[in-house]
Amino acid sequence: MTNSQQPKISLVTGASSGIGHAIARALAAEGHTVIITARRQERLEELDAPNVVIMAGDLTDSEFQEQVVNTVFDTYGRCDYLFNCAGSIETGAIDTIDVDKMAAMIRLNVEATFRLTYLVLKRFKAQGSGHVINLSSVMGTKVRPTAGAYAATKFAMEALSEALRMELAGTPLKVSCIEPGLVMTELHKDWPVHPKESMGIHHPLTVDNIVDTVKFILQQPEHVRIPKLMILPGDHQI
Numbered sequence: 001m002t003n004s005q006q007p008k009i010s011l012v013t014g015a016s017s018g019i020g021h022a023i024a025r026a027l028a029a030e031g032h033t034v035i036i037t038a039r040r041q042e043r044l045e046e047l048d049a050p051n052v053v054i055m056a057g058d059l060t061d062s063e064f065q066e067q068v069v070n071t072v073f074d075t076y077g078r079c080d081y082l083f084n085c086a087g088s089i090e091t092g093a094i095d096t097i098d099v100d101k102m103a104a105m106i107r108l109n110v111e112a113t114f115r116l117t118y119l120v121l122k123r124f125k126a127q128g129s130g131h132v133i134n135l136s137s138v139m140g141t142k143v144r145p146t147a148g149a150y151a152a153t154k155f156a157m158e159a160l161s162e163a164l165r166m167e168l169a170g171t172p173l174k175v176s177c178i179e180p181g182l183v184m185t186e187l188h189k190d191w192p193v194h195p196k197e198s199m200g201i202h203h204p205l206t207v208d209n210i211v212d213t214v215k216f217i218l219q220q221p222e223h224v225r226i227p228k229l230m231i232l233p234g235d236h237q238i
Contacts, residue, residue, distance in 0.1 A: 036052060055067075106153055
């Protein structure tokens with residue numbers, strides 16, 4: 001996925017399913033050493049390969065985050081890419097939304113992601129290289145009824161990413177956001193009506209479409225920055 005032939009070190013969160021799983025699998029297939037993390041050990045083990053390192057745990061636990069970052073840099077001496085793919089969604093009308101689940105979503109999507117990003121970026125600055133790729137959403141720039149809290153978490157990710165990009169301008173460090181529309185993953189598996197039905201999206205994106213987007217971003221020359229890239233299904237009206 002990169003122009004260099006040197007093996008890369010990549011840290012991928014949320015790698016037990018969906019987009020994170022697909023990105024980790026693709027990176028490993030191209031020779032990266034991939035450190036993967038999520039809560040579900042058994043799902044991470046599906047990515048078992050000699051160049052894949054499994055670290056199961058809860059990213060909202062600051063001690064676990066420190067353990068992950070220290071393990072990566074102590075073991076390999078560097079890290080080239082951080083993929084922030086961990087996240088959850090909780091939506092609902094005012095009278096029905098589970099406020100506790102909403103708060104847990106905010107802790108994971110915002111607090112845990114921000115904390116890990118800063119921990120890794122400090123190391124990136126010390127080593128003089130590194131690229132943070134954040135899995136945002138089309139909801140990082142748009143809103144819809146009942147999904148304000150989820151959109152707010154993605155707006156927060158977008159705001160942080162843009163501020164960090166500006167702060168790091170003129171350095172070798174990069175920050176990018178990918179903003180997918182509806183992707184077929186487990187994210188909506190418990191919804192009574194899937195968004196592809198309620199929104200009339202007959203051909204949602206696949207995780208491989210997002211992997212192709214990642215490849216495009218990583219293949220750019222060193223002087224090129226891609227702050228954000230939105231990818232939508234053709235019939236996604238938003």
